[in-house]
Amino acid sequence: MSVPEPIVIEELTKYYGDVRGVEDLTFSIEPGEVFGFLGPNGAGKSTAIRVLLGLLRPTSGTARVLGHTVTERTRSVEHRIGYVPGDATIYGNVTGAELLDYFAALSGDERREELLDRFPVPIDRNVKNYSRGNRQKLALVQAFMHDPDLLIMDEPTTGLDPLAQNELYELLLDERERGVTVLFSTHVLSEVRKVCDRVGIIRDGKLVALENIGELLGKSGKIVRLDLVETPDPEELLFDGAIDSSRDEDGYYRLVVTGNFDGLVDVLDDYSLRDLEVEETSLEDVFMQFYGGEPES
Template sequence: MSDEPGSPIVADGLTKDFGSVLANDDVSFAVDEGEVFGFLGPNGAGKSTTIRLLLGLLKPTAGTARVLGADIRDETALTAAKRRIGYLPAHLGFSEAATGEAVLDYHGAMKGDGRREELLELFTPPIARPIREYSTGNRRMLGLVQAFMHDPDLVIMDEPTAGLDPLKQEAFNEFVRTERDRGTTVFFSSHVLSEVQRVCDRVGILRAGSLVELETVDALLHRSGKHVRVHASDAAVAEITALGGVVGPERFGGGVQFVYAGDLDALLDALAAHDVRDVEIGEPPIEDVFAHYYGSEESPAQGDREASDRRENGSSAVDEREADSA
């Protein structure tokens, strides 16, 4: 694990045990200054628990983390650090009766709102209306405005594009890339893998509470082999798919597709030895890459872990408002 002095987030053996469920199990990683870090995993993997630990909304069972230099076990230091943090929770705790404008006024009074108008032009929530009239997408856009409007050094987001339409998702992606170029550090969990591929510099993959991978997106794709689609005769397909390194061949009318993790020269030699009508070789879909780490099924304990997350979320509306305004 890299532990540079300037790392905005450093997790060191972070563990959270709810008793029946080990939500985080000795999780260690560092996020570099000015990078976009994607935190990924299947439902119940422990992503939201990690985020709440980093923000001091939960206390670790073991281990610790530093966020902008503050130890998360030091409430005074972490409270001071959170003035430089933007936070977008998965479950927004806005008052249903308040207007979007009132919500932004409240947060602005607590931590500043120098970029408020700029962000409202980009994300366009209907701030004159009460929150109870908001769609899921409008709530999320209001949350994005409040998370970034005080120009934080670090922004932590839990599923930031949930509910956004495709145009707003792309606007968000472009905005995050611009923020990274300005030096802002962005840490977010996501299930939108195409989004991860477009905006993240590195990813950490969490499964059953444990960190199973920490790598750049480009390196993950490169190491996961090539996606190959071949149009050829049945005899040619049989010989090509017999090569070492062929993974998950799937037949279709006129050919076969598979992931190839072997020697590329050997594949090219095999293709050249047959009457191949057409061939496509490219990077594997990112969904296939992450499926390798997620597995085809969630473990039975993950349902329990989600239940623990929901129990913690039961009191999170107030906690999240406090974290946002800290």
């Protein structure tokens, strides 16, 4: 018996009046995959997630979660999903324990104690007295404690200290080994590289890249740093195969080269070279190629 893909989005479009949220968004996520959904704030990530959660209805197109469209999903499907928002807003006039008891009555809590060991919070105190980080840790415990098949996470490390962030990364890798599927939405590039199998990059509501991370980096070329005696304009160093040229504060020229190093040799024939460094492309470099500016952090 084949297992349905946990998330399938086909030509999904959502407008708020005349304002575009997402448009013609199409991708799917495989069972047991940690999928990075990458883009800066305002790119459309949260709109897509709200559609997947059934909080928004699509303007057009379809989205299916665990084999059911978002408009027909049943309560039995809801029990198989965990959701973690960024900067969780939680009703404050109850203790952490009371809040977890409430969600346990809805979906179960067989993993509560295990998760509280990993993300300790003062569960006997009122949530309104929690720090931002403790609210986020409580949201993580609530999302994972009923052992869902699918986790939808919208910038889940917001407010977490470095130790808690690393604990979450370890948890996600453990869950992947168990076959749990994760949609991990973020604008923090370093954490995508740590935990994700594939990445979808969204810009202005549209998907601009969908790749295995290693393949995406491989297609994006290498970074060549040059220290020249002369000081030409960076554009004078461009050639067929160099997709970007700039000059760093330390005076080095920085080229993104996609493989045509013969062209680089020809260009350098006109200059006096002091030093040359070749580096692997980073996810930040890829992000800059799609956005034409500094990535958010």
